[in-house]
Amino acid sequence: MRSIVALLVCGALLGCAQSPTGRSQVLLFSENDMARLGESSFAQIKEQEKVSGNRADTAYVQCISNQLVAELPPVFGQHQWEVVVFDSPQINAFALPGGKIGVYSGLLKVARDQDQVAAVVGHEIAHVLARHSNERVSRTQLSNLGLSAADMALGQSGLREPAMAALGLGVQVGYLLPYGREQESEADRLGLELMARAGFDPQASIALWRNMSAASSGQQPPELLSTHPSHGTRTQELNAAMPNALALYQQARAQGKTPACRR
Structure with missing residues (x-):
């Protein structure tokens, strides 16, 4: 029915x-409906969560995000996205329609360099890109x-x-409402391509998910009971998409795209 x-x-x-x-x-x-909901959601999240006062962390994540957003189609990348780092041990990040990115400071302990952070932020932006x-x-x-x-x-x-x-509450939009496994896999693929086009090393995504796996050892439910692919499945799918991503990465580097975002 x-x-x-x-x-x-x-x-x-x-x-x-x-x-x-x-x-x-x-x-x-x-798109306007979703942008309004995204903006409302982000405003509520900023009220509920503690915004980090670490300017260096914020500048670092903003630098990485700017490189990624520059590769988006004009309808998504026509303005600078608002980036906020939240002071929290959570290993998490999200992006919302309307050009909003949130990163929890706990993620920066697991994503150990700009390429690994780009893998996460690129994945989250891909959720917005794919609507x-x-x-x-x-x-x-x-x-x-x-x-x-x-x-x-x-x-x-x-x-x-x-x-x-x-x-x-607008806070439901793609933040509290979980994405399905199909959407997560799609965001992995699109995020991998996005980071490669921006000049970030896509191979860092594999190391990132290994770090994620180690950080959540014994805590992740079986894949069939989760909306997210298992770490093993995710790594397999990323490896399958890697040849195309590496070609995009080499092309980006040849074009002079060499991000240098440092924490």
Whole structure:
């Protein structure tokens, strides 16, 4: 039944789209809708989390982020993204629509150089590039609305406003709502290409996930019980994509793209 609803919504609202890798998506919200939600989410997170006062760390992450954002299509990279480092032992980072990047200081102890940090930030930016937040919230909204979504899609023009109101706190957008394994794998691939195009060594992504694995030893649930690919699966997929990424990296270096972001 949900697939029928999705098809009806696609037909009525032109919500069918494709991700950068060609995967079919249902996107119910406009770029402006998602940017507003992302900005609202980020403002709330900054109120809830302690913002780091370490200017060196912030400048370091900003430098890396700037190199990555410069490689984005104009619709995503037309302005400087806001980067905030949060003072927290969490080994985590995120990016939100509207050009927002958050990095927890605990990540900088595991991602040991600019290339490893670029692997994480590139992965998070790739979620935005592939519109995963829009996709995730759209799927949730379809599940919540059920057949009423199809009725509104077919006979009314007011789907988006009730949907936006039903979302509640904007902090749900792609931050508290987890991505699926398919989206995580897609972000890995796109993030690998993004960091390579910016001149960061894509091979650092393998070392990064080894560090992640060591840092979370005994804590990660089995892959079938998690929305994230296991470390082993993730490494295998990155290795498979590495030849193309290395070609992009060599091309970027030949073009003079040599990031020099230091902590």
